[in-house]
Amino acid sequence: MHEYLDQIDTWLARGERVAVATVVRTMGSSPRQVGAKMVVSSGGAMAGSVSGGCIEGAVFEACQEAMERGQARLLHFGVADETAWEVGLACGGMIDVFVEPLT
Amino acid sequence: MAMYYEKLRAAIREGRAVATATLVSGPGQPGAKLLLWPDGSTEGSLGDLSLDTRLLADMAPMLIRGESRLIEYPEPGATVFVESFVPPPALFMVGGVHIAIALAAMARVVGFRTVVVDARSAFASGERFAHVDELVLAWPDEALEGRLDARSCVAVLTHDPKLDDPALRVVLRSPARYIGALGSPSTHARRLERLRAEGFSEAELARIHGPIGLSIGAKTPEEIALSILAQIVKVQRSA
Numbered sequence: 001m002h003e004y005l006d007q008i009d010t011w012l013a014r015g016e017r018v019a020v021a022t023v024v025r026t027m028g029s030s031p032r033q034v035g036a037k038m039v040v041s042s043g044g045a046m047a048g049s050v051s052g053g054c055i056e057g058a059v060f061e062a063c064q065e066a067m068e069r070g071q072a073r074l075l076h077f078g079v080a081d082e083t084a085w086e087v088g089l090a091c092g093g094m095i096d097v098f099v100e101p102l103t
Numbered sequence: 104m105a106m107y108y109e110k111l112r113a114a115i116r117e118g119r120a121v122a123t124a125t126l127v128s129g130p131g132q133p134g135a136k137l138l139l140w141p142d143g144s145t146e147g148s149l150g151d152l153s154l155d156t157r158l159l160a161d162m163a164p165m166l167i168r169g170e171s172r173l174i175e176y177p178e179p180g181a182t183v184f185v186e187s188f189v190p191p192p193a194l195f196m197v198g199g200v201h202i203a204i205a206l207a208a209m210a211r212v213v214g215f216r217t218v219v220v221d222a223r224s225a226f227a228s229g230e231r232f233a234h235v236d237e238l239v240l241a242w243p244d245e246a247l248e249g250r251l252d253a254r255s256c257v258a259v260l261t262h263d264p265k266l267d268d269p270a271l272r273v274v275l276r277s278p279a280r281y282i283g284a285l286g287s288p289s290t291h292a293r294r295l296e297r298l299r300a301e302g303f304s305e306a307e308l309a310r311i312h313g314p315i316g317l318s319i320g321a322k323t324p325e326e327i328a329l330s331i332l333a334q335i336v337k338v339q340r341s342a
Contacts, residue, residue, distance in 0.1 A: 001188055002115045003214070008108075024127060024184040025173050035171040035186055072134030074127050074182075096173075098127050098184060100134045102108050 004039045007047045008102070017042040018102040019063035023050050023095055024074075030093035039102075042067050050097050051077075062099045072100035107136045110146055111188065118190045118216075122166040124149065124158050127173065129181030139166060154181060161185065191216045192254035192280070194335070197243040197270045198261030199226030202285070205328035206258060207235045213332060215256070220246040222266065244269035251277035256335050258315060259284040268297060275307050281338045283315035283331060290314075312338075 011018050023036040031052035038048040038056060040063035050059055055077050062075055078094035107123070114121040119140070126135040131150035138146040139162045148155050154176060161174060162185050169189040175182055194210045196203040199221035207217040211234065218237040221227035227240045239246045243259075243266055251257065257274045259267050262285055274282050275298070286294060291313035298308055316330030317337065 001111070002191065005112055005115060008112075022184070022186070074133070098125065100125070 001037060004037065004047055008039055011041040011043065011045065014043070017067045019066045019099060020102050021050055021059045021063055021075075021097050021099045024098045025096040026093060027095070028093035030095050032095075038063075040064065040067075051095065055095075055097070059097055059099065062097075066099045066101045070101055072098065074098050107138065107147060110138055114140070115188060115190075120166060120169075120187070120189045122162045122185060122187045124162060125184045125186070126150070127182045127184050129176070129183075130179050131181070137162075139163065141166060149181070149183065151179060151181070154179060154183075158183060158185075192256065192339075193218055193250075195220060195247060195251070195255060195257045197221070197247075197257065197259045198263075198266065198285075199223070199228070199231060199238075200260050200262070201324040202260055202328050202331070203258075204231055205325040206260075206331055207232065209328055209332050210335075211236070213336065220270075221261070242266075242269065244273045247273045247277075251279045253278040253280060255279045256281035256339075257283070258331055258335075260315075262286060262290075264294070264297070267294070271298065271311065272301070275303060275310065279310075281312070281335050282310050283312040283334065285315045286313060288314055 008018050019040045021038045023032055023034055026034060032050055036050055038046060038050045038059055040046045040060055046060055049056060066072060075097045111121060122139045124137040126133055126149045135149045136147045137149050137155055137158060139159060165185055166187050169187045171186040173182060173184050191214050194215040194217055196206055196219045199219050203219055207219060210217050217235045218239060219227060219232050219235050220239040220243045222242045224240060227238055229238060232238045247270060257279050259270050261267050284294060295308050312334060316327060317334045319330050321327045321330040
């Protein structure tokens with residue numbers, strides 16, 4: 001988290017809202033460890049990552065939605081998960097990502 | 104939420120450890136937070152005092168170990184993410200040499216708090232080391248005494264026994280995770296002989312990685328810095 005504080009402070013100083021996505025569980029092969037983070041601003045900027053690039057697009061959208069609604073939610077990504085999300089991990093692993101508005 | 108971030112941010116900025124618990128699913132507001140500091144003080148609640156109590160008992164040892172994971176509480180059916188935020192480990196570079204300039208820059212990117220120590224002001228100059236977290240103008244042995252913990256990494260880089268040897272004496276008596284010393288195989292053999300004569304055991308001397316760095320054919324100071332950092336990561340990631 002320490003590596004994103006300056007970025008978050010810059011966004012907040014500009015009057016933007018911020019959402020944080022955190023990897024909370026991994027199963028099988030997954031590119032990032034539990035605790036890996038991606039931070040997103042309401043202005044459309046992002047920093048960090050929660051995978052090797054496979055699901056950041058979907059997580060970015062979920063972060064925007066979390067900021068608009070002011071609601072946190074848990075996302076699940078798996079290789080064969082076609083129900084809720086159409087993106088998956090090419091590596092065959094599964095990860096749970098918690099998305100929450102910071103402000 | 105904002106209160107939570109202010110507290111977390113303050114702890115991280117001040118280099119203090121803190122653990123957060125976040126309600127991921129279950130009864131209550133998803134995203135509700137409970138914070139715990141090493142001194143036992145807390146802030147916030149997941150909205151269920153009985154759950155808070157059990158959670159704090161689980162969080163305390165996790166904070167000490169720097170561990171993060173999901174915990175399921177069948178009663179009341181809550182899933183909680185506990186995350187430990189611990190200050191980054193420090194990399195101490197003994198010697199404000201050319202390799203240290205590159206190593207400090209790379210180590211910062213990898214997530215280390217960087218500290219350069221040298222008693223010579225021409226080497227430990229703010230102009231050369233504007234990019235380090237801490238620049239210490241002092242004799243390395245005095246500067247390192249009492250500052251090394253089990254996560255600390257130390258790269259001894261002066262090439263000068265007058266500076267290197269006293270530093271190694273302090274480092275070898277510490278619980279440091281990684282100890283590396285610059286020098287050719289023959290320089291390192293002479294260094295080990297001197298330390299052996301002072302009474303250090305073979306097991307103690309075996310903690311020193313020398314010649315320092317992974318063997319990748321590095322030639323330039325920047326390449327040598329890369330090989331040192333790669334070796335540090337390898338040691339950190341080994342069980």
